[in-house]
Amino acid sequence: LDFVTPTQAEQPEVVFTALQRLLETVEKVAVRDTSVLITGESGSGKELIAQAIHYNSPRREKPFMAINCGAIPDSVMESELFGHKKGAFTGADTDKEGLLKAADGGTLFLDEVGNLPLNVQKTLLRVLQEREFRRVGDTSATKVDVRLISATNSDLEKEVEQGTFREDLYYRLNVINLHLPPLRQRKPDIPLLAAHFIAEQNKKFKTDIKGLSPEAQQAASDYAWPGNIRQLKNVIEACITVETEDQISLATLARFIETDQAGGDPNDYNDALARFEIDYLRQLLGAANGNIEEAAQKANMNMATIYRKLKKYGLRKEDIMK
Template identity: 45%
Template sequence: MAPAILVVDDEKRLGEVLAAALTERGFETTAVSSAAAALAYCEANAVDLVLTDLRMPDRSGRDLLLALKEGRPDLPVIIMTAYATVRGAVDLIKDGAFDYVAKPFELDDVVATIERALKIRAVVNENARLRMELEGRYCFDNLIGESAPFRNVLQQVGEVAQSRASVLLHGESGTGKELIARAIHYNSPRREMPFIAVNCAAIPETLIESELFGHVKGAFTGATSNREGRFSAADGGTLFLDEIADMPLSVQAKVLRAVQEQSFEPVGSSKPLKVDVRIIAASHKDLQKAIADGAFRMDLYYRLAVFPITLPPLRERHDDIPLLAAHFLRRAAQEMGKKIDGISLPAQEALAHYGWPGNIRELQNCMERAAIVARGPVIEPKDLMLFGPEAPGASAQRALPSDLDGELERIEREFLLEALKESGGVQARAAERLGITERSLWHRVKKLAIKVSRVAEPHE
């Protein structure tokens, strides 16, 4: 649908000519001859941008700008004026105008300004939509669980979210520490500002200082330009330091100062930068033991653990397993375009009696895999991948996989190859055989780099 442009000019004929010219350029354009008519039109119609003359007899373009911004602050307004001065232009921009064009003007210049304004508006609106989606995803109502241990966690999150206090999350791998960190951020006064996550265990020791604090050009070999660090990127918002126990001691001292003083120097610079950052840290390791072993600074621990929260493992959230399993299954089936009605009682019992060493992450992977391999409308025990002695029918000798995601990918690949082989490489028939849509199968074939021919085979 073409963007809707409203042209406002007291010289009616000029406004109509400009509107006609913009219509020829692909815009849906309407012209009115006064600020009052413009306000009435915007009240009754969808308008994407207003292009208004500055000097008009009833109310000026500036008056119109201020009135529009009061009710529609996101609506771009471009001012047309034959009296353009630098000072006047600056004042208009301060009042909320997107830009101005000086009369007489070339139509191409006006169109370029309009397109720039609409593009920026689209980006701003998309960012706002994504932010609202994130806030909705991490609101308390969408955090799944009714067990007493999880309700206790939610209570603590509610208590600390509105404060500025640093938070230390502790829990086994896969218990949802980043999910809780995001919930704290998106339920805090900082929700409109960035949430920046850093996995300290995933960054080489030689790079982590630069990653956190940035560097200036020439700070070290390869530093060909200035680079912003994660502390600066999180200014005004929240910095989530995951796996904080894996941070080198040499960097811990600088992090301590940054947390205490809300300032730091980029690598290679002596000029301090001030920031306003809330810290949420997390670890699955015992930080008290790390302190005793000399691997973690005690002063940094106490600075981070102003409000500690311990996340319970899934085996202690027994009542939440059916809720989480149903949630992950529903989401996986929806993404695949596959109709799955639920989980059979035997499969529910298998899930309930399993120990979940990989916690919520393992349950999510399990349900995604079950959605892939299920041949019927209900998940059965044979569709579940449960490892170790606690798994139904498993021997005590069966070992846990060292790479669960890789193991799931291997199994998914095997099923896809088998279905493609049975169907002679015809993807529509293979998708039907697996109970998924052809589009879903195509995405999975592409993701796993499977070469489809008369007989399906993986890329070498």
């Protein structure tokens, strides 16, 4: 299975052989219009899998639209997804096409779908049942042909039990479930993913980094990557920015992750420290309602330090606020 995009000529074509079992399932799912629910930790590559499904499907020439449901305020979520008519509410000065219509003929990817408000869940259920919807403030229905792929890092079954997620919608979305293990459980994938991201950055910034040095590759494989694929991608980008040789060296990699440069077995303390820092950031920013300045004051830290650690672990505020 190839991970390709509509602009394949401009993008590196990558085959992740270490994910063969998952990708064989993805390949089978891609050719159908079945709804898919992708589960896994934040940063584990859920959108990458959603893109793989779309770009290997009969819908590949049509749009792939993505929305992070955890990053959009409830008050505007309905308008973002379904659009609105001019005058539907204060500030609706023009007609707006929602993401659902923008994805017509293609795929709509709903990341962190568990964050959808219940009223939007009800409307989305109608889309799955009737293949139509109404824009906010519109009296006529709009037909739509779209495939829905959803993703979550939470336990939707538990949310169904708690009444915060509709059971009927859950079963409509979860026709096929694809679970992505965290990167620390997929160590053979790390060198392949690193090579993919290096190729991406070389193309984007016109650099010519050949890859990871053997020592850096070993250190990357030994590291726990608590921020998963997103952290790996961020670290690769940072390494390429400062690297002066034609390979990413261990010394360069060690500027962005904890490594055992002296050799020997990796120290479990480093992984424990990383997990502690991530948990601490979640609690700190949660208490500050996501306000970086307030969090820095509470912790007696520099704001730049918090931003640096967020980037180090591939964390986003919307992930932390869950």
